[in-house]
Amino acid sequence: MKKLINKPEDVLADALKGVSEAHPELRVDHQHRVIYRAQPKDHGKVALISGGGSGHEPLHGGFVGVGMLDAACCGEVFTSPTPDQMVEATTVVDQGAGVLHIVKNYTGDVMNFEMAGEMAAADSGVRVETVVTDDDVAVQDSTWTAGRRGVGVTVLLEKIVGAAAEEGRDLDAVLDLSKRINAQGRSMGMALTSCTVPAAGKPTFDLPEDQMEMGVGIHGEPGRKRVPLAGAAEIAEQLVDPILSDLDFQGGPSIVMLSGLGGTPLIELYLLYGEVAVLLEKAGVQVARTLVGDYITSLDMAGASVTVLKADDEILRLWDAPVKTAGLRWGL
Amino acid sequence: MKKLINKPEDVLADALKGVSEAHPELRVDHQHRVIYRAQPKDHGKVALISGGGSGHEPLHGGFVGVGMLDAACCGEVFTSPTPDQMVEATTVVDQGAGVLHIVKNYTGDVMNFEMAGEMAAADSGVRVETVVTDDDVAVQDSTWTAGRRGVGVTVLLEKIVGAAAEEGRDLDAVLDLSKRINAQGRSMGMALTSCTVPAAGKPTFDLPEDQMEMGVGIHGEPGRKRVPLAGAAEIAEQLVDPILSDLDFQGGPSIVMLSGLGGTPLIELYLLYGEVAVLLEKAGVQVARTLVGDYITSLDMAGASVTVLKADDEILRLWDAPVKTAGLRWGL
Amino acid sequence: MTESVSVATLVDWLSSFRDAVHEQGTYLTELDSAIGDADHGANLIRGMDAVMGAVAGEVSTVGSAGDLLKKVGMTLVTSVGGASGPLYGTFFLRAATATGDATSLDAAAVLAMLRAGLEGIVARGKAEAGDKTMYDALAPGLDAFASALESGRDVLGAAEAAADAAADGRDATEPLIALKGRASYLGERSVGHIDPGAASSALLLRALADALAAAG
Amino acid sequence: MTESVSVATLVDWLSSFRDAVHEQGTYLTELDSAIGDADHGANLIRGMDAVMGAVAGEVSTVGSAGDLLKKVGMTLVTSVGGASGPLYGTFFLRAATATGDATSLDAAAVLAMLRAGLEGIVARGKAEAGDKTMYDALAPGLDAFASALESGRDVLGAAEAAADAAADGRDATEPLIALKGRASYLGERSVGHIDPGAASSALLLRALADALAAAG
Numbered sequence A, B: 001m002k003k004l005i006n007k008p009e010d011v012l013a014d015a016l017k018g019v020s021e022a023h024p025e026l027r028v029d030h031q032h033r034v035i036y037r038a039q040p041k042d043h044g045k046v047a048l049i050s051g052g053g054s055g056h057e058p059l060h061g062g063f064v065g066v067g068m069l070d071a072a073c074c075g076e077v078f079t080s081p082t083p084d085q086m087v088e089a090t091t092v093v094d095q096g097a098g099v100l101h102i103v104k105n106y107t108g109d110v111m112n113f114e115m116a117g118e119m120a121a122a123d124s125g126v127r128v129e130t131v132v133t134d135d136d137v138a139v140q141d142s143t144w145t146a147g148r149r150g151v152g153v154t155v156l157l158e159k160i161v162g163a164a165a166e167e168g169r170d171l172d173a174v175l176d177l178s179k180r181i182n183a184q185g186r187s188m189g190m191a192l193t194s195c196t197v198p199a200a201g202k203p204t205f206d207l208p209e210d211q212m213e214m215g216v217g218i219h220g221e222p223g224r225k226r227v228p229l230a231g232a233a234e235i236a237e238q239l240v241d242p243i244l245s246d247l248d249f250q251g252g253p254s255i256v257m258l259s260g261l262g263g264t265p266l267i268e269l270y271l272l273y274g275e276v277a278v279l280l281e282k283a284g285v286q287v288a289r290t291l292v293g294d295y296i297t298s299l300d301m302a303g304a305s306v307t308v309l310k311a312d313d314e315i316l317r318l319w320d321a322p323v324k325t326a327g328l329r330w331g332l
Numbered sequence C, D: 001m002t003e004s005v006s007v008a009t010l011v012d013w014l015s016s017f018r019d020a021v022h023e024q025g026t027y028l029t030e031l032d033s034a035i036g037d038a039d040h041g042a043n044l045i046r047g048m049d050a051v052m053g054a055v056a057g058e059v060s061t062v063g064s065a066g067d068l069l070k071k072v073g074m075t076l077v078t079s080v081g082g083a084s085g086p087l088y089g090t091f092f093l094r095a096a097t098a099t100g101d102a103t104s105l106d107a108a109a110v111l112a113m114l115r116a117g118l119e120g121i122v123a124r125g126k127a128e129a130g131d132k133t134m135y136d137a138l139a140p141g142l143d144a145f146a147s148a149l150e151s152g153r154d155v156l157g158a159a160e161a162a163a164d165a166a167a168d169g170r171d172a173t174e175p176l177i178a179l180k181g182r183a184s185y186l187g188e189r190s191v192g193h194i195d196p197g198a199a200s201s202a203l204l205l206r207a208l209a210d211a212l213a214a215a216g
């Protein structure tokens, strides 16, 4: 295993040191492993908390700041944070207007946030609402299973709903909007290589030179199927088709994100986006805003995911609103 | 070779398609392979042009926009662009105030920009000045060799000098500042893996699991020496020590960039930055601004480089000035 | 073999489970690599190391079984994360409620403790038989424990039967399609692999038998 | 073998060089992988394909040698980039100036053409003997060309001597420490590898000999 780390068990603690050194505009609670804005708004804003396993950077710590999150709870690599972290963060950020927990749909994340919500309500009486994102079309949905994974839409949701909270909307409105954003977004990912979890010390799976994994999430899991390696145009099709056949994006503007999975350089992401844009145009999807880069990653996995969000004028306005975070910044 | 590409020979053309689709605020001349601001300033600003081989994204195309470059000339992967591209860009961006060419010190880049300067002067009479960056302490300097490579300082220079040009300084002042920035910056890089040039189809070099390359540049070349793989703390030392022993950074603020080389995820970059920060602090370097992420890359190489720039109040003010590019953005 | 299980023996159980997850950590992570995210071993090692740190003084201060198990549950909840943290955490928290103030447990109390724990896992995770989770090792394990007691075996014999049945349950997860947890994202591709949580649960029951045998 | 080299033969030279860089492209890139950036093969393939596209009509329209070589030089300058683009480009631009309006070249004119080209490379790149660059193949090649003419051999014989000497010069770059170009960044580590530009330059002179032989 080749990584810029010290000991595998110290990866999270050490990385958080770097975050606090690099970002004076953030405050890192190293004991609870929570990243806060150094200068929280001082009254009445609905607070947004997200969190999850580490290894998906900039998600979520890189999205803490004006116009997005108030706090991010950092779990061990690929492991949901624990309820006490969330309870601590919830108590710290609440300004009386309540707290929205933004949770990606994974059994672990959902259960830990659930316990945190129960504990926070019992301990402090803070009103906590939760939105669970589940936008990954690679996963067959069914009431009998764990449902779809929460992936790329989480990034767009944190930006858009963060702007709404910054404007002063109340918790019901914020919750409502967040559920609508999740319902209107779809994602699909693919991998050229596995990633290596530091504590495991070797790649999670082997992938021959002539194969790729379609329908991967962000935890280095194998995808829905292993298929022959293809060119970017063909890969774009395999990513875009399942998204478009799952939801109708006609008749309004869309926001599109193409995120790298951590090990793929920007030149390839732009190249793939060129192919994605052609397909979206052909299908009549009107792309109003675009994000290309590493936004929701899976350690050092090579590959990419596409997220399409059905927007409207209001959503675009919130998207364009100023944001000042380590991972997404404009207007400030 | 596993890459999100179509044919190796089309990588640059295809990637530029994605850039123009993703960035309506940029105008891409696909014939000349030049990236421009879609809305150039309309009078009297000194124009900044940079360029170089592709595969270093976001450098340089990702730094075109308000507060940084006016145009970027894109060469083939790891291959300097050709003089005709630079002549075209120079002619297009000149607004009568002259043009600064920002060139990284590589024989190919220097010669091609030199020819372009000769041709532009002869053809159009545009006044062209050139700054050549050469900040890589890994390379022994000597009048008998090609000198040091231009690496990370180029990013900082494009930002700071871009702000100065945006303020309306004349070409002499802009040239002067750019030379000062280059003189005050030092960089050092290391690689955990090779990268794969698409046309070559396989890794440029083999690096055993227990070895790393110290003193690499950004073209997938082997470094100055191959050393045993080490932890992040030890790697930070091997990067920071040669920088600090090459230039005295005491007695004023510094700007520090830790850039990934393309294949290393953000969590590792932050982790390494934590170790770098400790060493800089110990050495009495006062870090005033920090940039951690992929800014100057080497395709899919895993590794990182550190750049330290000796600043002052004026430089920090220019650093903080608004910038709106795909790769670096604040205040706008 | 005495029929009464002391708090010290419960600590031995935990210690034995800690040793087992250290020994089998790589194996658990390999199982999780195939159908999950390659962290189950690291998660349980982190959790059981934290548990043994937290209960270090417990035996000498002679707290109740409930106090011990509650501390174990809270420590797992706050140190593991992921799916297994809340699940194993809830197991011990519910087990604590079942044992309450008792400082020694007879065989029936041990069964009640385990059953309360499993009910906690079901309440938290909604798993059913055949979903390819830790439930599929624990449930047959507990059934075997109960049957063994009914047929007159002592607590050690029951625990041994439970460990054997849990191991069988673990192996029986191999051909299943996962319907819960992150293995479910793989659909058909989850077939042919043992569930990592079932494997760790089988270790948990084996550790109980080992601790009882040693106490014997 | 006629002593006069036609423009058509010069086109054959270019065509033969194009074929050579296609055949040896992987080898050139491998050399460049060891001490450079793994693109020398791709650079020359792109450049010579562009050249052959640009001069396609040249033979039938019977332009001068100068016109042809200028077009070659400009095409290389505008299609190759990197270090080799300006260097080979300047080689042909200077060669064009040397041949001027001529539509056929005698042996001395061929030597003058090559010498002008090499001077262009030196003017552009400042390489000296032993810097481990294309100079180290071209310079001994041209010296051998001159000596062969002096000792009475014809232009084909001279070109063959040049190709042989250039190949020797190429091989002699192996033990050198690079002082120019990106191989110089490697310092001592550049020792033990043949310079890629020296290898392509040896192909350029071999291609000339081949074209002359075919014309013979």
Ligand SMILES: Nc1ncnc2c1ncn2[C@@H]1O[C@H](COP(=O)(O)OP(=O)(O)O)[C@@H](O)[C@H]1O
Residues within 6 Å of the ligand: A078, A079, A080, A107, A108, A109, C032, C036, C037, C039, C040, C043, C081, C082, C083, C084, C085, C087, C121, C124, C125, C126, C127, C132, C133, C134, C135, C180, C181, C182, C195, C196, C197, C198
């Ligand atoms: N809903 C559930 N009910 C019971 N057990 C579950 C459930 N979801 C997951 N598990 C168990 O958790 C195990 C995975 O634990 P672990 O790898 O530590 O967490 P994560 O899946 O979050 O990475 C699975 O092998 C399975 O046995």
Ligand SMILES: Nc1ncnc2c1ncn2[C@@H]1O[C@H](COP(=O)(O)OP(=O)(O)O)[C@@H](O)[C@H]1O
Residues within 6 Å of the ligand: B078, B079, B080, B107, B108, B109, D032, D036, D037, D039, D040, D043, D081, D082, D083, D084, D085, D087, D121, D124, D125, D126, D127, D132, D133, D134, D135, D180, D181, D182, D195, D196, D197, D198
């Ligand atoms: N200053 C120079 N003078 C002469 N030849 C040079 C000089 N610098 C580099 N070269 C030649 O250029 C070759 C490399 O060409 P190429 O790989 O196409 O360009 P780049 O180094 O820009 O990638 C070297 O092998 C060397 O022979």
Ligand SMILES: [Mg+2]
Residues within 6 Å of the ligand: A053, A077, A078, A079, A080, A108, C037, C039, C082, C083
């Ligand atoms: Mg996990």
Ligand SMILES: [Mg+2]
Residues within 6 Å of the ligand: B053, B077, B078, B079, B080, B108, D037, D039, D082, D083
């Ligand atoms: Mg090159």
Ligand SMILES: [Mg+2]
Residues within 6 Å of the ligand: C032, C036, C037, C038, C039, C040, C082
């Ligand atoms: Mg797991």
Ligand SMILES: [Mg+2]
Residues within 6 Å of the ligand: D032, D036, D037, D038, D039, D040, D082
């Ligand atoms: Mg090269």
